[in-house]
Amino acid sequence: MAKVRVHVLRSHEAAGSRYQDYEVSYELPATILDLLRLIQQEQDPSLGFRSACGMGKCGSCAVAVNGEPVLSCQELVTQEEIWLEPLPNFPVIKDLIVDRDRYCNNLMPVLQQPPLFPLVPPRPADDPTWPECLECLVCDGVCPVMAQVPERFLGPALLAGTAGFQKSMLPTAWESAYFCLLCGECMTACPAGVKPNDEALDVRRQVTRKGRLPQSLQRLAQRITTAHNISGEENQARLLWSQQADLAPAASNPDTLYFVGCVSSLYPSMYGIPQGFATLMATCDQCFGLLGGEEWCCGYPLILNGMLEEAKELAIHNLQRMKQRGVKRLVMTCPSCYDTWHRRYPALTGEEIGIEVLHATQWLAELVDHGRIRFKELPWKVTYHDPCDLGRRNETFETPRQLLTSIPGVVLVEMKRNRDRALCCGGGGNLESFSPEVMTAIAQERIQEALDTGAEALITACPQCQRTLRAGARSLGVRLPVLDVVQALWRALPEQ
Numbered sequence: 026m027a028k029v030r031v032h033v034l035r036s037h038e039a040a041g042s043r044y045q046d047y048e049v050s051y052e053l054p055a056t057i058l059d060l061l062r063l064i065q066q067e068q069d070p071s072l073g074f075r076s077a078c079g080m081g082k083c084g085s086c087a088v089a090v091n092g093e094p095v096l097s098c099q100e101l102v103t104q105e106e107i108w109l110e111p112l113p114n115f116p117v118i119k120d121l122i123v124d125r126d127r128y129c130n131n132l133m134p135v136l137q138q139p140p141l142f143p144l145v146p147p148r149p150a151d152d153p154t155w156p157e158c159l160e161c162l163v164c165d166g167v168c169p170v171m172a173q174v175p176e177r178f179l180g181p182a183l184l185a186g187t188a189g190f191q192k193s194m195l196p197t198a199w200e201s202a203y204f205c206l207l208c209g210e211c212m213t214a215c216p217a218g219v220k221p222n223d224e225a226l227d228v229r230r231q232v233t234r235k236g237r238l239p240q241s242l243q244r245l246a247q248r249i250t251t252a253h254n255i256s257g258e259e260n261q262a263r264l265l266w267s268q269q270a271d272l273a274p275a276a277s278n279p280d281t282l283y284f285v286g287c288v289s290s291l292y293p294s295m296y297g298i299p300q301g302f303a304t305l306m307a308t309c310d311q312c313f314g315l316l317g318g319e320e321w322c323c324g325y326p327l328i329l330n331g332m333l334e335e336a337k338e339l340a341i342h343n344l345q346r347m348k349q350r351g352v353k354r355l356v357m358t359c360p361s362c363y364d365t366w367h368r369r370y371p372a373l374t375g376e377e378i379g380i381e382v383l384h385a386t387q388w389l390a391e392l393v394d395h396g397r398i399r400f401k402e403l404p405w406k407v408t409y410h411d412p413c414d415l416g417r418r419n420e421t422f423e424t425p426r427q428l429l430t431s432i433p434g435v436v437l438v439e440m441k442r443n444r445d446r447a448l449c450c451g452g453g454g455n456l457e458s459f460s461p462e463v464m465t466a467i468a469q470e471r472i473q474e475a476l477d478t479g480a481e482a483l484i485t486a487c488p489q490c491q492r493t494l495r496a497g498a499r500s501l502g503v504r505l506p507v508l509d510v511v512q513a514l515w516r517a518l519p520e521q
């Protein structure tokens with residue numbers, strides 16, 4: 026027999042919620058649901074929780090285990106101490122039982138009302154391998170937008186359901202698709218392998234095709250398609266960061282090209298990212314070229330708008346420029362540019378791009394591993410925020426962390442939610458254009474998680490995350506420096 030200490034967040038109407046502790050002896054292997062049943066049978070019949078099939082089929086038993094929403098009947102007990110809480114983002118009825126009415130009440134109109142226009146079925150007819158939604162609502166439990174505006178957002182379960190049921194495209198459904206951060210946490214958490222994030226993107230494509238793209242996103246698209254960048258400025262301004270710091274590229278026709286991206290090129294507050302990267306490269310005699318005004322937005326925001334044809338035009342332009350220059354290796358400090366080049370350009374253009382694509386942290390890690398860059402002692406307690414496009418989307422979790430801890434004196438502490446369960450900064454999915462107030466609220470939540478670690482700085486590896494998190498810190502009145510990994514490494518370079 027094994028033993029485990031279980032702390033269950035129980036609700037008591039008069040006294041509020043508090044943890045109740047149980048010591049449970051159980052036979053291996055056991056699931057969380059087995060423990061709950063043992064507690065109920067042997068120690069406390071009043072403990073409230075939901076379950077039915079016990080086989081991961083009915084979706085009734087979702088709870089948060091050590092902060093992570095899961096199906097309790099599928100989660101094995103692997104620790105000697107466990108914290109159990111009700112599924113987040115739902116009102117609690119009793120103990121671990123949550124009120125699912127919001128989902129059910131929203132589901133009915135989605136299924137019953139006449140469609141605004143019919144949804145193209147996203148699923149292949151009669152495909153038995155297509156994952157079925159269990160309606161366990163784990164995805165709603167992890168969703169950062171559900172945590173902020175549950176009354177305005179249908180949530181990932183309904184978004185996936187709307188598409189999955191092939192029913193109707195109601196205004197509420199399509200508006201919700203634009204609230205989605207496309208951060209991918211719902212896909213990571215879903216026990217059935219459903220991809221609400223991808224369904225939301227599919228809904229966006231169809232809404233856009235019907236000419237119903239929200240106005241703020243139309244304006245964003247207009248800037249990109251006419252000026253070829255997100256801010257609508259003169260595209261030649263893309264090199265201001267290098268002219269300011271006298272950091273022009275060292276080689277005229279190098280094999281390697283740095284694709285800077287709109288945010289770092291055109292927002293002066295982000296110039297430190299390309300400047301830091303160029304300085305690091307200069308210290309170890311690495312050359313790279315730049316496209317300058319010939320660099321066009323990678324097309325990522327248009328892809329998120331559901332405007333694939335327009336994004337493809339940008340992709341073709343950028344690819345042609347690379348081919349003309351004979352570029353063999355492409356490096357980016359922006360994970361969204363990286364993801365677009367690396368994963369989406371082949372899908373958009375229908376062919377492999379034939380260029381090695383790296384995120385800057387990957388190239389820097391190579392150089393640090395080979396002893397090409399050395400850092401001075403820098404006593405600094407930092408925490409790291411995983412950008413969704415670098416972490417969850419491209420599974421680069423350890424490289425940025427290893428870079429930070431390669432600086433002597435740096436102590437890296439983790440936030441409560443990290444790696445594939447990291448909270449999005451709030452700036453994903455074009456939410457900054459669609460609903461800046463919800464973006465800021467999510468950024469504030471992430472800043473609070475960083476503050477809880479006691480870190481002196483919050484480091485990330487994405488210019489958009491940095492902008493969003495800085496806005497979150499500013500709005501809270503908090504003095505927490507938010508920097509990119511390359512800026513942290515730049516700071517650790519020995520004085521020349």
Ligand code: FES
Pocket residue numbers: 075076077078079080081082083084085086087096097098099
């Ligand atoms: S009890 Fe049915 S899914 Fe867990």
